[in-house]
Structures are given as C-alpha cells and as structure tokens.
Amino acid sequence: MNNNSKTNSLSGFYKLNRADRLERLRHFCGLDDSSIKLLSSDSPLKFELSNLFVENAIGQFSLPLGLVTNVHLNSKEYCVPFAVEESSVIAASSNAAKWIKASGGFSGMVAGNEMIGQIQLLDLVAGSMEDVRQIILNEKTRLLKIANDVHPRLTQRGGGARDIVFRPFPNAATPFAVVHVHIDTCEAMGANLVNTVCEELAPHIQALTGARIGLKILSNYATERLFKVQCKVDPKLLAERGQDNGAEVAAKICEATDFANSDPHRAATHNKGVMNGVDPVLIATGNDWRANEAGIHAYACKQGSYGSLSAWQMDEDGWLIGEIEAPMQIGTVGGITRLHPMAQKSLDILGRPSSNELAQIALSTGLASNLAALRALVTTGIQAGHMKLHAKNLALSAGALGHHIEEVASEMVRNNKVSQTEAERLVKTLNCSCLSAENGEDLPSTETPKPHSAQKNIANDGDDGHIQSQ
C-alpha cells in the first residue's frame, strides 16, 4: 500500500512503456496479478456489464486512463487515476503536484459530511410560514427517527439523518417552503438513500402541516458536504528558467485569482481548469461527474456572482498559498463504483480511500491542475506547450505514423505554422507510409507511435512543466 518510503518509486514514470509502468504501479500500490492483467487489457468492460449499467447499450466509449503522480495529501502519497481525453492535463497536474509536494504537500479537511434531501411544501399561505416552521421543528426528533428507520444499517455504520431545517420562500411567485433533511451517507454518494428518505418523510410532513407536497429529492448543491484543501508553494519552484526567484510569477498567479473573482468570463475558464483535475478522478472511480459539476459550479456563485473556486494569495514569507473549498458528492460503494472492474482498480491504485479521503484527493488534483494552468498563463502562455501536443495530434490526424508524428510536429512548431493543412503538406512531402485518417479506425494499429516527447518537459521537470490547457 501507499507509504512514504515508496514516495519516489514513480519518478520517471512517463519514460516507461506500458508494461514497465504497470510493473512500477504493482509495487507502488501492492496490486496483484489479476489486477495487472485487467489493467493490461484493452477490453476491460464486458458488453454484458455495459448492458446492465445502461439501456439501449451497443458498446463502450473508452477514455484514456493515465496516472497523476506526486500527489502528497495529509502526509500520504498517492498516484491518482485520471480518465480524461484532453492532452496535457495529466502531465501538468503531475508537475504542479510535484511543486506542492516539494513545498510540504496538500492538507485537506472535511468541513461537512452530510447530503441534503429536499421536500417541497406547497399551497402554504405566506403568513402561515412561521406556524409551519414551528410544527416541523417541534417534530424534529420524530421525523429524524422516521428517516433513520428507513436505513437502519446506515445508523449502525455511524451515518444517518442528523438535522431537519425549514426554509420558507414567501416571496416566490407562488409561496412555498422546503424541508431539508441532512444525512450522513457514509461511504455512499447517497442519491438513492436520500431520495428514499425524502419520499418516506413526505406523507408524515403532509399530515403534520396540511401542505401539498411538491418535489422530494436530494439536492446536488451539497453545501453540507464540504471539503477544503490547501497547499503552499515555494515560489522558487515557479520561477522561469534563468529568470527571477519566482516572486513575480507567484504575484501574477494571485492577480489571476482577482481577475476570476471580478469577471465571470474569466471565472468559468479558471474553474474549468480546476475541474480538469476533478472530473477525471470521478470518472475513473465510477462517480457521477454531473452531480459534482452542478454542485461545485453552483457553489462558485454562492456570493451572488459567478467567481473563482480557488483562492491564491501570498503569505508573509512570499510563499504562494492555495485553497479550494467545494461540495463533493462521492461514493466508494454503490452505483457502478462497485460494479465497474476498472473503478475497482482505480480504488486499489488509490489505496482504498474512504469517500471523504477521495473527495480531498480529487480537490487536490483540481488545485494542482488549476495551478499548472495559471503558471503557464502568467509566464509563456498556454500555447507554448500546448501547441507541441496539438501539433502531434494534427500530424497523427494527417496520417503520420511512428517517428513521423514527432518529425511533422516538430517541423510545424519550429516554423510556427501549426495547422491541419501544414500537417497534411508535410506528411505528403515526407512521403511517409501514411494512412488516410478519414476513418478513425484506420489510425495506428501496427506501429506504436512514441509517447509525447513533450512529456519529458512536463512530467518530470519543474522548470519547463508549465503546459496546461484550460
């Protein structure tokens, strides 16, 4: 299992071929042979399972699965599985995580542990709101008992319904009220559990208040299930090669937070950079990314205008301090987390974290992804690194294979002419053994293209690793 003595055993991971990567991972995470076999498979999800998970299944859509390294959170070392389609996200996050690790790592905490269920009460006269509130609050103990009787095992596990809150909306077009029930769902994301409790409570609340019951369902704006992750960064690690001591870079990163907090047009992009480091962990562990995207973005406008999810500021020593607080709805059991074989392997790779731990891991990689993007933006710009990767994709798309991919890409970057047209022209000029890329399935299957050589810069070298695409 993960421990600090193995901290460095994934260094240079990007240079390895697949088999060697998996071998390193086996030692790092203590995986067994069957796990390695599954991870090595190019068909890890049987159609039978797809067909059970969803309706009208015809097959599967595979996202690349890669590893973000160097994630040091609460004195524990993780390598974090990322299921994502976008180039440079994994390299950039690994790189920023390395700066943070070298500066002391992430520290995370649980600021709230409960899902919210909503039961809507309609046909209330605005004036009676206070009476209804009293009725509900007087019966709180009984209502909580009813809620807990729905899932006796949950209480045994230390979870259960914790609180009942009354929220009046007297000024709505048609006045209504909402009863919130707060439930600690333990290791489950809790959607089914919370929904069942809401439906169970509804007739009791109706009987108590005489209200007509409207919707009864969980809220994905999980403001009672809050997590906070912080980190600090030695500015020297952020310095551009041969330039200052990093103080200017750090100051500009703080300035970028102000920009995001002043302008929703910037905030959305800023936060997209955060979510680049959150969603891939959710998907890789079988969690529901739509639920978390909704809750997290709603939280970004809790102040009344849409702002930054993260905050970057300087401490008195000139170190960069990063912080993110967000609602997370994550499970390590239930849904497809338990049923999808690769979700299980992702949890193995992470050392079988609790749901609270997993939420903090995802916010840590979110913060790392955000930092990498900001550093790129305030130094050489986002395109310097990204164009190299983009050029490779264009080369591949134009039909280049094997070492020609690198050749065509480098030529385009050197000439500052990175386009599909140019890639096609170069492929023709090279007269290489290319395939038409018109049909995706004709893409490389016989030759193995080299991995992005840009990775050397990104994943392992703090000086050049400022690639990120937001």
Added chain:
Amino acid sequence: MNNNSKTNSLSGFYKLNRADRLERLRHFCGLDDSSIKLLSSDSPLKFELSNLFVENAIGQFSLPLGLVTNVHLNSKEYCVPFAVEESSVIAASSNAAKWIKASGGFSGMVAGNEMIGQIQLLDLVAGSMEDVRQIILNEKTRLLKIANDVHPRLTQRGGGARDIVFRPFPNAATPFAVVHVHIDTCEAMGANLVNTVCEELAPHIQALTGARIGLKILSNYATERLFKVQCKVDPKLLAERGQDNGAEVAAKICEATDFANSDPHRAATHNKGVMNGVDPVLIATGNDWRANEAGIHAYACKQGSYGSLSAWQMDEDGWLIGEIEAPMQIGTVGGITRLHPMAQKSLDILGRPSSNELAQIALSTGLASNLAALRALVTTGIQAGHMKLHAKNLALSAGALGHHIEEVASEMVRNNKVSQTEAERLVKTLNCSCLSAENGEDLPSTETPKPHSAQKNIANDGDDGHIQSQ
C-alpha cells in the same frame, strides 16, 4: 442516412440483443461493415492512441455507450450516442424524446456563433479606461485583420474574427480591463485557435495602450456561442395511467421550474438532470465536457443567482412548452473528435452533423432528460422506477448472475426492502451459483444477464416511462 421514412426503424430497440441492435443501426444510419465491426469490438481504443492522447497512460476507462432514440429535431430524426455510467438516463431521455416527437419534435436555432478570447490589460489608471477603450476601438479593423491573418484558412471557410469589445473593470481591487475578441471557429471547438489569436494580438495591444498584458486565453463562458432549443408537449402524453388528462402533471412541471428559479439547492439538481442528457453526447463525440459544464452552469447564474437552465410553461391550449438556451462549445473536428475511432462512429451515427447541429442535438437530449426527471418527480417520485434498476445493481453486486439478478431484484422491490444486506441475504437463500463480487473482475463474464426488464416500461411505453435519476 437519417431520414423520416426510417423514423420508426429503431422502435423496440431495447428488446434486441447487441448484434440485432447494431444491424438496425446499420440500416438506420447507413453504416458500413467496418463501422459495425468497430462498434462490435470490446476494445475499440488501442493503447497506442490512449498513449498519444494523454500522458502517463496505463490503459483505458470504458463508459457504456448506448443510444437515445426518438430525437426529432428541426424535422430530422436522430438516434443519439450516449456515453454514460448512470442507469435510467438513456431510457428516460428516449422516452421523453418520444413524447416530444409525438407532439411535433424539437426546434433549435443558433443564437450566436462565436467563441470569446480574452486579453487582460493591467496597470491602467482607472481614469484612463475611456482613453484606452477609444484606442482599442479606433484600431478595431487593424486588430481584426491581425487576428484573421493567424488562421487564413479559417476565413476561407467562412469563419474568422468578427468583433473586438473593450470591458473595463475600474472597481476591481487593482483596476484592469479586458479586450474580448469574438471568433467564429466554424467546425472546431476552437480553444487552440482562440488562444493563438489572443497570444498574437497581445503585443499589438500592449504597443497601442502601454498596458501590461495579463492573461490571454479563451473564455469558457461562451456567451457569444449560444443555442436555443424549444419543444412542446401534448399533456395527454404526460398523464398517469388511468388518471387525469395530463393537465395537472403539466402544471406541476411548470411549478418545478419556479422552484428551481427560487432556490439554488433545487436548481443545481434540476440542471444536473439537464446535463445528464448533454454530457453523454459530448463524451461520445470526443468533446470537452468540463468546458461546457463550466460555461453552462455560469450561464445558469447570469441573473445574479443560480437558477434553472430550462423553462417550462403552458401555452393557451394547455400544452407544455419547454425551452433551453445555453452556450455550447462543440467541435466536429480537432481534439480527439477526429482521432478517437468511437467519436468518429458517434458522428456517423448522428449523420455527420455540423458543430452547430450537434450543439442543438445535445441541448435537445438535455431538455428531454430534464422533462423525464420532472415528470417522475411530480408523479410517482424518482425512486419508483429507479429502485428497480438500483435493486438489479445490488443483486449483481451481491453476486447474483443471469436470471437470478432479476429474481433477487424483484423480490426486494416487492417487499420494499432494497438494500445490499437484503440482496446478499436473498442471494444466499437462493443458493445460486454466485461469485464473490468483492473483486470487480469476477463479475459476470460467462453468463449473459438479461437487460433491465424495466426497460420495457421506460423506453417504449409512454405511460410508465417516468424513470429518471437526477
């Protein structure tokens, strides 16, 4: 290719086995043999490609790929590939799309067609903002020419930079301004393209204004790339079996919109239901869901508080009118869209839509998903249908196989005791040939479990199809 004469050829799709589903699809979409072969494969993404797409690749994470049927948009019939892990989303969306199709279908339009690039100007004195604005606007033509010279091919294709806008932030902690450049990126999502233009324009703007340049990058809050989709629904189709004429159901769906617009705790969940129908299309076509989630949720709080993405109201005839307007950043070329073999197949299945068409398709399925969820919530509740699917997952997780999955699930639902404990107890009682589900890879591989029998109700029967999980 898709046309109306084949409108019904996917009816009963859910009943078919995989081979028959693919055969139907071949005829519906005009797919060739190699496409069917790829779709039939359980390893459609070669490791070599994963390794090119992302860094530190070790393998792939597969999401189930299913089809949402009955999507009738702008007089064209689509079946829509959904890459998603959550049960009932595909069935529910198909079902709601069917009500909408029977009521005349979706109508969609492009309300804006341009991405936004941002160039930040710092170290401006608040008083000089107006001068700087004048300088920028006086040079607009020249700046647009510089922008268009970056991508001459884009202009040839009918795209290009269209406008320059100056946005002052005199009241920020440190006053700054932002120059927006609006670019029609045609079939590309446009991130690389817009970023390159911003970086190219920056030194010119610096020279003109003397400002210090801050960030220069696209905005994912794509308020100039807006799409609108509308539909109407005959309320009779929404009626509960043997109950009213659907007028009450329709009225309650409108009431649910008011709830979402009054309470962010409801709005996040409401919008999550929309995104359940949007993201799966983005993933299946190789598009960036984080970019769209960020832009769409930011748009949900454009009024200053986080509200509903969709609006449901009644017209004078008592029909339910649904509408959604949102920014979409979608490409049909570039990124992995062109390189991922399954993304290519998804575009084939959709009949090779333009990016504008694809944006409207995704918003249509988003609206359908939203409607299905709301109808369930205002009638029998979200759990009635969902519990059946949940029970099957629990049965599978407890080790049930083949027909035992259905037996165990039905027993739990009948007794209103749906839990992991109960599933395990029943599996033991049945003494069925079960496997330990502790390790995901031990899940069914030899026996083929039946598809959800609940699908009959969901996907093909308007009366019972109120399953949706939000």
